[in-house]
Amino acid sequence: MNSAVIKDFVLAVNNSNNAFNLNINPDSVKISTSPVTDPTTAPTPIPAAPNTVDTATTTTTTAAPITEALIIKRVIFRSLLTNFTSDLLNPSSTAYINRAAMIEEQLTRVFQSALPSSFKSLNVVSFRNGSIFNTVDVYFSSTPADSDDFLIASILMSTAASITGFDIEGSSISVNGLTSSGVSHNISLMTSSCLALLSWLLSSQQWQ
Template identity: 45%
Template sequence: MTTTSTTPTTTFTTTTTTTTTTAHLAVVTLQVTIQEVFVPALSNPQSTEFHTLAVTITSVCDVIYRAKYGIFFIRTIVISFIPVFRSRMAADTQVVLEVVFNETAIATIVNTTMPKDIDVKDTLKEAVTNPNSTFNLSVVPNSITIIRVPNTSTGATTITMATPVITTIVPAAPTTTTAAATTTSVATNTLTTVSVEFTSKGETFISDLSTSSSQAFQTRASLIKTQLEPFYRSAFASFNSLTVIKFRNGSIINTMNLDFSSSAVPNSKEIGTVLIKAAQNITAFNINPTSVTVSGEVVTSSGISSKTSLFTASCLVVLSLLLSS
């Protein structure tokens, strides 16, 4: 009689343990004006002009901040370019710039804290005003301002470690895996568009302003957007954006769309009043306060809206003449 015995087999296998460490980044956002002629292509982050100027600026800033903060500094990032008009025909370039620090590295060094945002601003200002500076970049020193204080974002670095584990091979029982369905709810912020129109009295209309692809159209549209958006952003938390739609003759009639969050759209009177008040502070172009219309309503300087049609106005004129005779 033959007896067969089975001995469990022991083998060495390797499993992978993944450890995730978190690096915290602190970001200071600055706004800087450089003496560089603004061209419409700088509004497009995909353009060659945007990329070339961005590389020039970040190269300069990286040298400045790395010399000051060493391993705590990571890099600078150009976010956008917008025009800053010296006159109606010429514009410098304003840069929105992020300065990124490694907050995790700062926290590991005893008696070391995150640089204050004012120090980040002053470091750049001192470097560009240094008479011995060799940087090929003309910065307007007093234009350097802080527009966003440090905020924290999280990045993950994965480290893989091999760990030996002894296991015994035995027949495995069948397993069933059930996948749980996950439903993601996406909140949609709907916008409401309001049409606004005003006349630039005394300015000359040219035919190129009728074509949205022309440089004259894009330059004027960018000028209006840059000048007016801060007033509406300051006045209404629900304001989203301003887009110039068209220009018409007479002197120049400017038509634009304002987008607001649909949950809190200001009325025509409030929207028009902001534009009328802005006219007192804007010199880059003319705003005739008596020409402001919002969704077809004429908004007066007192903030009272009216919908007087051409027919009604004509009837009032005729009636006035009859009464006077």
């Protein structure tokens, strides 16, 4: 029946193990044409035979799947070693599809390794000239600490040297508008503080 087809379709698309990156509202799914429609009227009950005990009929309803709220981070980084071509503006072109697949495959492994409990998926959004600016949406579960902008930028900066097929210019990384220069500045402040503390500890030992 239509209802069974719709239920199986929604469960399949909303399954967290697939790669669709798409959630579907069950109430929005309709079937325009099908050979078996849902009954519009209840079937006529069959009278119970004399001197027999009626068996109660129970109806089991399946609750709609719960859609997990995801945190989406817009990540932009520049690739200097590849020249931009106009076909990268067309999501249907071979150049766009191949580059998007290459980036998604490698960065998925990076985030799965660094944040296995909170990373869900990522999707290339677009490319633009200069040499190539790559825009990617990264999806996390509701774990603010793991989806922190500084942490995401730091992961990309630390893994840039191990990426193959495309390059990541460390100073160009932007996460939801936060540039990697801010990350570097934050790291520099932490490094300076640690060095100052170490110097103080060494000088204190000399006086003892």
